[in-house]
Amino acid sequence: MQASASTPARPDTDPSSALEQLIGRVALGQRAAFSALYEATSAQLFGVVLRINPDRAQAEDVLQEIYVNVWRAAGGYDAARAQPMTWLTSIARHGAIDSLRRGRARGQGMTVSLTAQGDGDDDPAERLVSDAPGPLELLQQAAGARAVTRCVGELSAEQKQCIALAYYQGLSHAEIAQQLVQPLGTVKSWLRRALLALKDCLTAAAARAPGREG
Amino acid sequence: MDYGRPDRADRLAAEYVLGTLRGPARRRFVALLPGHPALRDAVRQWQDRLAPLAASIEPVTPPAALWPRIEARLFGTEPAAAPLAWWRRLALWQGATGLTALAAAMLLALVLQQPAVQPPIVIVLGVNPDVPQTVQARFVASLGADGRSLVLEPIDPPPLEATQSLELWAVPPAGAPRSLGIVRADAATTLLRAQLLSDTAALAVSIEPAGGSPSGAPTGPIVSLGKLAL
Numbered sequence: 001m002q003a004s005a006s007t008p009a010r011p012d013t014d015p016s017s018a019l020e021q022l023i024g025r026v027a028l029g030q031r032a033a034f035s036a037l038y039e040a041t042s043a044q045l046f047g048v049v050l051r052i053n054p055d056r057a058q059a060e061d062v063l064q065e066i067y068v069n070v071w072r073a074a075g076g077y078d079a080a081r082a083q084p085m086t087w088l089t090s091i092a093r094h095g096a097i098d099s100l101r102r103g104r105a106r107g108q109g110m111t112v113s114l115t116a117q118g119d120g121d122d123d124p125a126e127r128l129v130s131d132a133p134g135p136l137e138l139l140q141q142a143a144g145a146r147a148v149t150r151c152v153g154e155l156s157a158e159q160k161q162c163i164a165l166a167y168y169q170g171l172s173h174a175e176i177a178q179q180l181v182q183p184l185g186t187v188k189s190w191l192r193r194a195l196l197a198l199k200d201c202l203t204a205a206a207a208r209a210p211g212r213e214g
Numbered sequence: 215m216d217y218g219r220p221d222r223a224d225r226l227a228a229e230y231v232l233g234t235l236r237g238p239a240r241r242r243f244v245a246l247l248p249g250h251p252a253l254r255d256a257v258r259q260w261q262d263r264l265a266p267l268a269a270s271i272e273p274v275t276p277p278a279a280l281w282p283r284i285e286a287r288l289f290g291t292e293p294a295a296a297p298l299a300w301w302r303r304l305a306l307w308q309g310a311t312g313l314t315a316l317a318a319a320m321l322l323a324l325v326l327q328q329p330a331v332q333p334p335i336v337i338v339l340g341v342n343p344d345v346p347q348t349v350q351a352r353f354v355a356s357l358g359a360d361g362r363s364l365v366l367e368p369i370d371p372p373p374l375e376a377t378q379s380l381e382l383w384a385v386p387p388a389g390a391p392r393s394l395g396i397v398r399a400d401a402a403t404t405l406l407r408a409q410l411l412s413d414t415a416a417l418a419v420s421i422e423p424a425g426g427s428p429s430g431a432p433t434g435p436i437v438s439l440g441k442l443a444l
Binding site for chain 1: 224225228229231232233234236258260261262263264265266267268270271272273274275276277280281283284285287288289
């Protein structure tokens, strides 16, 4: 369960290593470790969930569901194969996206704004998200480190928009097409090429700099 | 859909991780993951690739009330299969029934302060909030001052089939309930037992197979409960 054998150089103060140990202890049913894991990660995961599902009450339910799943799935976590935050974030994003599908199926609208300030109009739906950075800004900020910088930079403007709307706001192909006022097939094609380009670029970067990145 | 082709598997994994794989396709993909190591590898690689994107999302501290909700959901209730779960919930149940709580408090005072000469002690066995309304029942138990005799009278008896009996239980503060015997649903039952009140925190009535619980512990629904001491 623990990855300590494969990562002897990491001190215990390394945040990732500490999270790995917490998840390992959660897998053993230790509630104190579960509480510490929640303390350490819930704000980050709540941020992820709220980005995708801005409905506060639903987001709280999703976060609750996420940690129930974490408690039950901790035994399946393999520290040698996934960074703890990557694992947790994946659980959070899938939970949030599933909740979104249920919410929209009930006829709730979606709130979309590509940039923080929208277009300056008075659409109340846009004001809801006006204080937070838009998905494109998040993408630029995320690209502020390591190999992702160059790889995101190499995407076209349309590809960036598609990736940002899908990743940060959990939009489907159809919703992105609606948002960008583009045919569905065009959007699918942009996204597919964007993902391929990211993969090629990041794979090449990883080959040049071996070792697991955070 | 052919998941065996590596390029298609990789594309689906990418769309799944990004979040754009939706609906039936997404559910099919999730269902296939456990049996397809190659798909899982592709998913993990895409999770690694896209993970840095989450770093720019600002953390939002969830409300303080959320953690207790998670704890209650995971640990707050006894497992449904645990045979003794119902009487461990007595403390919670007690708080919700003020009238019985008052009666129990008065009873406790009687038991503690008047050991020598006591009038009969009356205990109301109320409905158990944990069972469906159709089988709820109420009883009144009168305990003799000597602690050896008990008369149980049905007020609202539960519906019983011919193959069922009612059984009365003494519930200790800790440990398993002990049977006080079979009681009638249609008339008062008088029981004579030594030490009826000793180590007894509550009385309970359960529905059992005809003749009583075969195991010595309650097996059927607890239809009525009355707490004896706080």
